[in-house]
Amino acid sequence: MTTATLATPNQAKPAKQKVILCEGNEAAALGVALARPDMVAVYPITPQSSLVEHVAKLIADGRMDADIVDAEGEHSVLSVLQGAALAGARTYTATCGPGLAFMFEPYFRTSGMRLPIVMSIVTRDGITPQSVWGGHQDAMTVREVGWVQVYCETVQEVLDTTIMAFKIAEHHDVMLPVNVCLDGNYLSYGTSRVELPDQAEVDAFMGVKDVNWHVALDPLRPMAVDPLTGGSGGKGPSTFVRYRKGQCRGMQNSLRVIEEVHEEWAQRFGRRFAPLVEEYRMDGADYAIMTLGSMTGAAKDAIDEARDAGKRVGLIKIKTFSPFPVEALLKSLAKVQALGVVDRSVGFRWNCGPMYQETMGVLYRLGRHVPSMSFIGGLAGADITVGHFHRVIEATEKLPSSPAPSEPVWLNEKD
Amino acid sequence: MGRSYNTIAFDAAKCDGCGDCMTACATVKTGSTDKSRSRIQIVGDESDGFELALCRQCGDPKCVTVCPAAALTKNFDSGVIEWNASKCVDCLLCTVGCAYAGIALDEGVGHVAKCDMCYASPDGAPACVPACPHDALTYITTSRIYNEVGDWEDLFAPGLAGCQGCNTELLMRHTLRRVGPETVLATPPGCVPGMGSVGFNGTTGTKVPVFHPLLTNTAAMLAGIKRQYKRVGREVNALAIAGDGGASDVGFQSLSGAAERNEQILFMVVDNEGYMNTGMQRSSCTPYGAWTSTTPIGKGSGGMPSQGKTQDAKNLPLIMVNHRCEYVATASTAYMQDLYDKLDKAIQASKRGFAYLHVYSPCTTGWRFPTDQNMEVARKAVETNFVMLWEYNPKDGLEFTRPVDDPLPVTEYLKAMGRFRHLSPDQISHIQGKVVENLAFVKQMAHRQSA
Structure with a gap:
């Protein structure tokens, strides 16, 4: 199990928690309700739809006190939330795939305005080829836009991380929007046992809402929000740099804050998730495979079997993908002689998986050569099975003695 | 801010010189239909076009300045330049001072007479304007905007x-x-x-x-x-x-x-x-x-x-x-x-x-x-x-x-x-x-x- 292998033992007294059975989309909706946003804006899209349906029902049933805006598209969904956040609201939405693409214009701007909006991405592959199924292509495509992006492995982690996301986003040292990524199909519809935190406990965890102290549209403290800046003259260049540097600082600060918030969560609720990078059976591992999201469950089973068969292999899972947890990952990579990275999306420019591409930059900082290779699987809803991971393990194991392929390995190519 | 006042506007292109405005004015102000006694005068002819001789109720009125008897004063509530008969000495200097022929001798009474915009009338609107059959005269009331929102x-x-x-x-x-x-x-x-x-x-x-x-x-x-x-x-x-x-x-x-x-x-x-x-x-x-x-x-x-x-x-x-x-x-x-x-x-x-x-x-x-x-x-x-x-x-x-x-x-x-x-x-x-x-x-x- 995930929690059992982490370095810090669970010392918390578990609070009273209701146990329910639900799918990932419902878990996300329940997490949202517990975080008490003021405003939710929604537009349906597969495989996100049941998430916003659950949110709408929670509000309709009086179990959640929020204003809900059924907007006419994702572009307006995020725009409504920007306005609400500037007026002081805690805000939430969810989308994926084509919806995220349509939302891109305000999406880019959200991080620039430092608005702590939380948005689930129920990840879906990019079209075209036409598809409505899961994959990380949507979230990966917008990884360079200044949002914090965390990926969940389990339905419970979806619920817990959704609540934590608000606290991370609204931390004064961060003030950035956060995407909670849950794998379309596998987590969105995967049903599992979930412990539901107590509302009063969550309220105490969340603290006081304060989302527009830095920028506001409020007649009580009038200001011009986002006046024109930049250009080559006057204060333009330095002003623009100041804003951009601030964004970068907020991103880097979030690495610390994500760790702190996960620690506090563990203390209060007794569930401990690796905040940035998780190591699984890395003690004595000569080589490792890297995973992201729900695929990690099957990968861990494969690692267990490989370990039982005497292979010295471990697993490194990324939870926080943006900002990329360079220092944390360096510590894990320092332990291995070879690395296989499994992506659920495609990096067209480098002809490899995006996470592999990012990891190569970290490997360079290691100061020694670690042979590595890219695996791509699980596109458009395809399953990555324990069998696939055994192939990954075997290929990675051979890396130190054989040249790494220049092409990625497409795990589902012959399925 | 100061005040703005309503005014009578004249569109020469629409005027055919019929004189109905003058008749209306004379009727209201003197009880006669003698156009020469009207405070609004249309002058000129069809070939050269018609012009308006009428008090503009100036903001900086020359007639008031030249009057030696203080018989003319600007009423800053109505905007109208008012003539006080009991003070007037009939010197007619005001008729020389006005560039618009807006004040003239009314021979019927032997004093000067001028337009007061009928501001004291029940509807507060000039009688000449609705009398014009060609819409050459309009009563411009947009001063309301200025007076209401100017401050x-x-x-x-x-x-x-x-x-x-x-x-x-x-x-x-x-x-x-x-x-x-x-x-x-x-x-x-x-x-x-x-x-x-x-x-x-x-x-x-x-x-x-x-x-x-x-x-x-x-x-x-x-x-x-x-x-x-x-x-x-x-x-x-x-x-x-x-x-x-x-x-x-x-x-x-x-x-x-x-x-x-x-x-x-x-x-x-x-x-x-x-x-x-x-x-x-x-x-x-x-x-x-x-x-x-x-x-x-x-x-x-x-x-x-x-x-x-x-x-x-x-x-x-x-x-x-x-x-x-x-x-x-x-x-x-x-x-x-x-x-x-x-x-x-x-x-x-x-x-x-x-x-x-x-x-x-x-x-x-x-x-x-x-x-x-x-x-x-x-x-x-x-x-x-x-x-x-x-x-x-x-x-x-x-x-x-x-x-x-x-x-x-x-x-x-x-x-x-x-x-x-x-x-x-x-x-x-x-x-x-x-x-x-x-x-x-x-x-x-x-x-x-x-x-």
Whole structure:
């Protein structure tokens, strides 16, 4: 199990928690309700739809006190939330795939305005080829836009991380929007046992809402929000740099804050998730495979079997993908002689998986050569099975003695 | 600020010298029908044209200055220069001092007499104006706007950087001071922020909270703002001053969505019929035949010359009517009284739901006319029925607020600016045909919806 292998033992007294059975989309909706946003804006899209349906029902049933805006598209969904956040609201939405693409214009701007909006991405592959199924292509495509992006492995982690996301986003040292990524199909519809935190406990965890102290549209403290800046003259260049540097600082600060918030969560609720990078059976591992999201469950089973068969292999899972947890990952990579990275999306420019591409930059900082290779699987809803991971393990194991392929390995190519 | 006063305006082109105004005045003031005793005098003849001899109720009156007996005084409540018979010494110096022949000897009584605007009459309006059978005289009452709002705070800073002769700045200042300080103002990319309303590098041109939405999401962002203030129980106006391009083209989806949800927003579109801030490109509100920088004039190919925009303008305000908004109206900066009435209604409507105000705003730079002709061009657009001034609400339907029953030919409007200079006779007849068709369409709508 995930929690059992982490370095810090669970010392918390578990609070009273209701146990329910639900799918990932419902878990996300329940997490949202517990975080008490003021405003939710929604537009349906597969495989996100049941998430916003659950949110709408929670509000309709009086179990959640929020204003809900059924907007006419994702572009307006995020725009409504920007306005609400500037007026002081805690805000939430969810989308994926084509919806995220349509939302891109305000999406880019959200991080620039430092608005702590939380948005689930129920990840879906990019079209075209036409598809409505899961994959990380949507979230990966917008990884360079200044949002914090965390990926969940389990339905419970979806619920817990959704609540934590608000606290991370609204931390004064961060003030950035956060995407909670849950794998379309596998987590969105995967049903599992979930412990539901107590509302009063969550309220105490969340603290006081304060989302527009830095920028506001409020007649009580009038200001011009986002006046024109930049250009080559006057204060333009330095002003623009100041804003951009601030964004970068907020991103880097979030690495610390994500760790702190996960620690506090563990203390209060007794569930401990690796905040940035998780190591699984890395003690004595000569080589490792890297995973992201729900695929990690099957990968861990494969690692267990490989370990039982005497292979010295471990697993490194990324939870926080943006900002990329360079220092944390360096510590894990320092332990291995070879690395296989499994992506659920495609990096067209480098002809490899995006996470592999990012990891190569970290490997360079290691100061020694670690042979590595890219695996791509699980596109458009395809399953990555324990069998696939055994192939990954075997290929990675051979890396130190054989040249790494220049092409990625497409795990589902012959399925 | 000082006060402004109503005035009698004279249109010489409409006057045929019939003298009915003089008869009316003499009747009211002297009890006789002797035109020579009227305080308004029409002079001249048909060949040289008619002129008006009438007291202008000057702000700096020479008659008052030259009077040795203090018999003439300016009444700052009514604006009228009053004559006091008990003080007058009949020296007639005032008749020499006046450049307008506004005060003259009334031989019937042996004293001077002058117009007092009939301000003491029961309706407070001059008797001469309604007597004119040709509408050559009009009683201009827009001073009300100045007197009512002149002292209200101008919520834009001085020194906004509009093009010379642009009346959008006028419109913005009037609108925001009317809507008031409890407002969040959205000015999507275009001329309005281009003037510096949101600002540049740390300075701003607006005294209320102001922001650049994206060109695409003005209505959506305002909806979020308004809803959050409603949620916390605060009365805050959500106001957009947007261009036609952002509203009718790329921003239309969020506009339509917000209207359908009946968000409590006042959305004002300043229609200068193109993307004027970015260099005068075509929008869907650009009229047929107009030159823009993306519908330029050229010889074309295959014998098909390029002669400006080839499609008619999208009628955005009518589309908004079909959203059954709380209030929809068209307005023109040449008719401020009309605009103000509509602004008042739109503000009230925006407290219940979506209010949409479409203001036709000529662009000196992009439409190519002299910078002192903006009001004239705006007026000609209405007088030719090229644009129509009307208002709509779901209860009363659509009604004309300034019907033009005897419109000028559309060429009177087209020839006022350079962007139509190239038009062929066929194009002009297409435009005239569309004016007639549009008028008939809106009239039908007015008839049907109010029935």
